[in-house]
Amino acid sequence: DIQMTQSPSSLSASVGDRVTITCRASQSISIYLNWYQQKPGKAPKLLIFAASSLQSGVPSRFSGSGSGTDFTLTINSLQPEDFAIYHCQQSYTMPYTFGQGTKLEIK
Amino acid sequence: QVQLQESGPGLVRPSQTLSLTCTVSGGSISSGGYYWSWIRQHPGKGLEWIGYVYFSGSTQYNPSLKSRLTMSIDTSKNHFSLRLYSVTAADTAVYYCARGSAIGLNNWFDPWGQGTLVTVSS
Numbered sequence: 001d002i003q004m005t006q007s008p009s010s011l012s013a014s015v016g017d018r019v020t021i022t023c024r025a026s027q028s029i030s031i032y033l034n035w036y037q038q039k040p041g042k043a044p045k046l047l048i049f050a051a052s053s054l055q056s057g058v059p060s061r062f063s064g065s066g067s068g069t070d071f072t073l074t075i076n077s078l079q080p081e082d083f084a085i086y087h088c089q090q091s092y093t094m095p096y097t098f099g100q101g102t103k104l105e106i107k
Numbered sequence: 108q109v110q111l112q113e114s115g116p117g118l119v120r121p122s123q124t125l126s127l128t129c130t131v132s133g134g135s136i137s138s139g140g141y142y143w144s145w146i147r148q149h150p151g152k153g154l155e156w157i158g159y160v161y162f163s164g165s166t167q168y169n170p171s172l173k174s175r176l177t178m179s180i181d182t183s184k185n186h187f188s189l190r191l192y193s194v195t196a197a198d199t200a201v202y203y204c205a206r207g208s209a210i211g212l213n214n215w216f217d218p219w220g221q222g223t224l225v226t227v228s229s
Contacts, residue, residue: 044216096214098156101153
């Protein structure tokens with residue numbers, strides 16, 4: 001199975017900050033990488049697909065980049081509603097696998 | 108707007124069968140191009156892809172669960188189902204259903220159901 005490793009595991013930031021979350025795959029996955037946001041007690045919500053394509057309805061302060069093994073999710077000008085857990089997911093090969101999650105907390 | 112809703116028992120005895128159904132509203136489950144999926148999340152942990160069923164009935168399963176798993180689809184009721192056999196405490200998790208979409212090799216999940224907690228305990 002392809003292992004997905006996110007860093008950091010947790011992160012504290014303030015409203016208005018710019019933050020970057022990293023996801024690393026154990027082998028090359030081209031651009032087959034998706035990002036989700038999960039709030040407490042809720043289901044994950046798709047933010048980014050194919051590494052850098054913004055899902056419809058997602059604010060433009062979210063962006064994704066990367067290919068191969070290294071990917072980043074960037075959130076510009078953090079808003080109060082952005083404090084959540086972020087997950088990456090690869091679909092290059094089955095079984096599809098997720099990272100362990102990055103918890104973004106308010107400083 | 109497509110919505111998904113899981114249903115099924117919240118408590119299952121060890122060695123028994125976990126059965127869940129996902130009802131789809133706002134769209135037809137018979138529409139080609141979507142992969143009707145199950146994903147679970149152990150308490151306080153990350154997400155684990157369980158598998159998917161296509162509208163034709165074809166399936167793909169996570170090899171780690173394949174020997175205990177059956178997924179099916181009922182287009183007349185616009186729902187799909189999961190059966191996980193011989194459960195143990197390690198199967199305690201929140202189970203989500205989701206619609207999978209694909210472009211080429213890229214397969215993502217959106218939308219998701221709200222999730223249902225299944226506890227395996229005697």
